[in-house]
Amino acid sequence: MTFLIAETFTSSFTRLSGPDQKAVKASVFDLQMDPAGNGLKLHRIDKSKDANFWSARVNRDIRLVIHKTGDSLLLAYVGHHDDAYAWAERRRIEAHPRTGAIQIVEVRELVEEVAAPATLDVVLPAPTEGPQAAPRLFAALDDEALLSIGVPADWLADVRAANEDGFFALARHLPAEAAEALLQYAATGMLAPPTPAPASPFAHPDALRRIRLIANQEELEQALAFPWEKWGVFLHPSQRALVDRTFSGPARVAGSAGTGKTIVALHRAVRLARANPDARILLASFSQPLANALAKKLLVLAPETGGIVPRITTASFRGIAEEMYQLEHGARPRIPPTPSCGSGCVPPPPRLA
Incomplete structure (x- = not known):
């Protein structure tokens, strides 16, 4: 059975208290191991317009909302009893009749x-x-x-x-x-052209922005351990198109601040490493703090157990230059201090000695 998780689940999960989150994790892991829910108390949500909505009891007050069909089980929402039931009663999950998503x-x-x-x-x-x-x-x-x-x-x-x-x-x-x-x-005044419907409604780019297939327990642990890092689980279709595209040479992705360029670069590096088991990938930045942040986010997106992290290097251009100098000359470079600069002037970039 296909096991999936929705963005609405991760969002609702973050609103729970620490003890409740811990209990939810235990129940979700049990459900992944046994999708029939034999270890949980499953009840159909009768008032919902969607007959495939079920609730699973986590503890006295917390309920999982599950969308279950013959071949898929989707974690849709989690919350306190009344909130969880009300959420399911006002929604349905279905493939759109035209787009297929x-x-x-x-x-x-x-x-x-x-x-x-x-x-x-x-x-x-x-x-x-x-x-x-x-x-x-x-x-x-x-x-x-x-x-x-x-x-x-x-x-x-x-x-x-x-x-x-x-x-x-x-x-x-x-x-x-x-x-x-x-x-x-x-x-x-223009409508975007429709995206061709794929074989599976869950594989449609619009579905992928809100629902993700969970292949194993490791991926489920990532989604629950880092629910606030939605970039690591869900991509906008325009971002995913850049991540998955095959280029014949260098490519430039432009966009204003906050449009997700760094996220695309990180996902792209992981995809290239997975597609080429012998490749080593360099993800460079002008900022050392950003390079350090990328290294941490890489652990969320591709845990070390997958063999991906050791083959992706995140570094700043200055750090790369210092390392290359040291490899060539056997000593660390001496970088002169930046000269003092008064108001209104721009200091020159540091030079390698």
Whole structure:
């Protein structure tokens, strides 16, 4: 049986107390060893619109929410009893009818029921009419266009009714790929071309941003030991495309700060090391603190037991230059101190002696 973990599980896991997290880990490891859950008390969540949602008892108050089919078991959520049940009752997990990607979808009518009028950020935008009504952003898009970008079928009418004020409140209820494509359309007037559906709905790039296959206990330990390091488990489809792409020569990845260039570089180094068992990979940075941070993150992404870490060197350019000088001359380089620099001037870069 395929064993998977969702980003919604890792996010909810981090909100638990330390003792509860420890109990959850023990239950999850047991479940991975025995997907039938014979050692846990499994109960179908009858009020959920999705018949495949089950709960598993961790302790007196904490419950796992599991999505179980004939050939897969997905860790979807974990929380206190009432919170866990409420989460499952308002969602379903299914392959989108057009894109083929597995989605975690909020049930439209139940979201409307629980939206409190005083809480404006969760109230669904109401359709508006008349000459004073703000223009609807997506009125020109038909069902096929909206479905092609991953909008769930029961949210089509809400999307077409959304104006600029209501879009961002609506977007938080949609799968990420649909919200991003709609935002792009609102800004540029163009829809991104659909991604061809793969053989497995879990292998779709949009599914991979929120759900990961767990191959063994080692990978499960990583996901639970470092739940805050989501970059180490989940990649955005645009990042994954760069990580997996085959280049014929040097390549440059450009982007502003915070767009994930370093994450891509780290995943790329690990992929190259795994694909070439005899290769040694150098991951260089201008900053020694960043190089040190990359070395720590590498242990999360590829534990030493996999034989990957010893073949990837993370270093700063200055550290590399010092090491090369020492190998060539048999002594450490003498680097002159940086001269004092008054206000408004830029000190020159250090030079090797």
